[in-house]
Amino acid sequence: MQRRKVTFKLYPNAEQEKRLEAWVRLHCELYNAALQERIEAYRKAGKSISYYEQQNVLPEIKMARPEFLELGSHALQQTLRRLDLAFQAFFRRVKAGQTPGFPRFKSSKRFSGFCYPDPAGWKLMQNGKRGATLRIGSGFQALTLRARGRHRFGDTARPNDLTIMRRNGSWFASVTLRVPEAACARERADDRHRGIDFGVTDWATFDNGETIENPRWVRTELPKLAELQRQRARKRKGSLRYKRLSKRVARLHERIANLRRDFIHKETTKLVRTCAVIATEELTPKNMSRSAKGTVETPGRCVRQKAGLNREILSAAFGLAHQVISYKAVEAGTRLHLANTRQLKPSQRCARCWEIVPKTLAQRVHVCPHCGHTMQRDQNSASVVLIDAHTPGTGVAARPKASPHRRRKPRSATRETHTTTATAV
Numbered sequence: 001m002q003r004r005k006v007t008f009k010l011y012p013n014a015e016q017e018k019r020l021e022a023w024v025r026l027h028c029e030l031y032n033a034a035l036q037e038r039i040e041a042y043r044k045a046g047k048s049i050s051y052y053e054q055q056n057v058l059p060e061i062k063m064a065r066p067e068f069l070e071l072g073s074h075a076l077q078q079t080l081r082r083l084d085l086a087f088q089a090f091f092r093r094v095k096a097g098q099t100p101g102f103p104r105f106k107s108s109k110r111f112s113g114f115c116y117p118d119p120a121g122w123k124l125m126q127n128g129k130r131g132a133t134l135r136i137g138s139g140f141q142a143l144t145l146r147a148r149g150r151h152r153f154g155d156t157a158r159p160n161d162l163t164i165m166r167r168n169g170s171w172f173a174s175v176t177l178r179v180p181e182a183a184c185a186r187e188r189a190d191d192r193h194r195g196i197d198f199g200v201t202d203w204a205t206f207d208n209g210e211t212i213e214n215p216r217w218v219r220t221e222l223p224k225l226a227e228l229q230r231q232r233a234r235k236r237k238g239s240l241r242y243k244r245l246s247k248r249v250a251r252l253h254e255r256i257a258n259l260r261r262d263f264i265h266k267e268t269t270k271l272v273r274t275c276a277v278i279a280t281e282e283l284t285p286k287n288m289s290r291s292a293k294g295t296v297e298t299p300g301r302c303v304r305q306k307a308g309l310n311r312e313i314l315s316a317a318f319g320l321a322h323q324v325i326s327y328k329a330v331e332a333g334t335r336l337h338l339a340n341t342r343q344l345k346p347s348q349r350c351a352r353c354w355e356i357v358p359k360t361l362a363q364r365v366h367v368c369p370h371c372g373h374t375m376q377r378d379q380n381s382a383s384v385v386l387i388d389a390h391t392p393g394t395g396v397a398a399r400p401k402a403s404p405h406r407r408r409k410p411r412s413a414t415r416e417t418h419t420t421t422a423t424a425v
């Protein structure tokens with residue numbers, strides 16, 4: 001069994017939204033009350049209250065406040081557990097000598113949502129092509145919400161838990177599914193071997209010279225974000241205009257995140273569908289922030305801040321891409337080869353004679369003084385990682401014949417995913 005998380009967007013009507021908001025307020029009230037109880041018990045009696053002591057009071061609370069009844073006992077327990085986790089994290093960090101903040105009282109506006117830790121008390125139904133229905137509670141009091149989203153796992157997937165979240169005024173339901181291995185598998189249409197160099201000028205460059213351009217949001221949305229943040233910096237903190245701009249910044253951040261996720265999911269799916277072997281560099285912060293210099297096409301004010309912003313957001317995109325590509329590779333039975341950057345130095349190595357050819361970031365073309373090999377920089381490094389993928393261990397055999405004075409190739413210390421066989425769904 002595998003765990004997969006699927007998020008559905010909810011479309012509550014006005015009345016349903018009021019109910020959801022009331023529920024979030026109640027969960028928040030419980031959280032704050034439990035926090036208060038812990039603080040007071042410690043102040044007055046020097047005693048710390050455990051999660052279980054608080055859990056055992058829940059029935060009494062429900063007797064006194066019947067509005068808590070429809071929230072479901074497991075969901076209420078989960079909110080108490082959330083507070084307990086906050087305390088555990090706090091004490092862990094104190095022990096480690098750090099200076100963490102004490103768990104805070106939360107305003108219900110900031111309280112993100114609540115969670116049903118098991119499949120009881122709610123039901124998700126997928127119907128039609130994109131639609132879904134989420135029912136929370138039972139009987140005539142049940143809340144039946146329209147939802148949009150879809151998972152590809154079919155009827156064999158079993159729901160495990162549900163989180164209801166509110167983000168920037170929209171509601172989402174995030175469901176964890178337990179999926180049998182067979183239902184996770186992806187079909188593969190081709191068995192290509194490809195080396196990829198992820199970069200900032202182009203999002204990806206392949207060993208055959210093909211490229212995937214940076215998506216639209218890098219060119220259009222990031223400058224917008226920078227402009228909004230500049231505007232906000234001129235407002236008095238906490239003022240109405242500051243808040244208004246903050247809301248717009250938050251929404252734009254979310255939009256960029258959505259565009260980025262969409263782009264990465266589509267491209268990585270295409271990749272694993274067509275490749276039997278994918279070779280790329282291991283992911284380290286250094287590779288991610290590499291050559292961010294080339295991103296700013298329009299010189300002018302705040303170039304450095306903008307470069308920083310681009311770098312930060314793009315590096316998040318590489319992080320996500322690696323994460324997504326590694327689980328999709330397993331699902332499709334594609335071998336993902338992650339070359340050790342430090343040892344292999346793909347951007348400095350010649351793909352034909354395997355010599356190290358030092359380059360600065362500004363040098364976009366690889367010209368080898370040893371064998372005369374000339375190639376676009378990123379394409380060369382994509383070729384190098386692909387060769388590395390074909391040479392297990394020291395694997396000299398698969399490497400192309402080179403000039404006689406070549407150095408011994410360093411041991412290829414690489415991490416690899418398991419090769420699995422894809423089964424068609």
Ligand SMILES: [Zn+2]
Nearest residue numbers: 350353368371
């Ligand atoms: Zn060379």
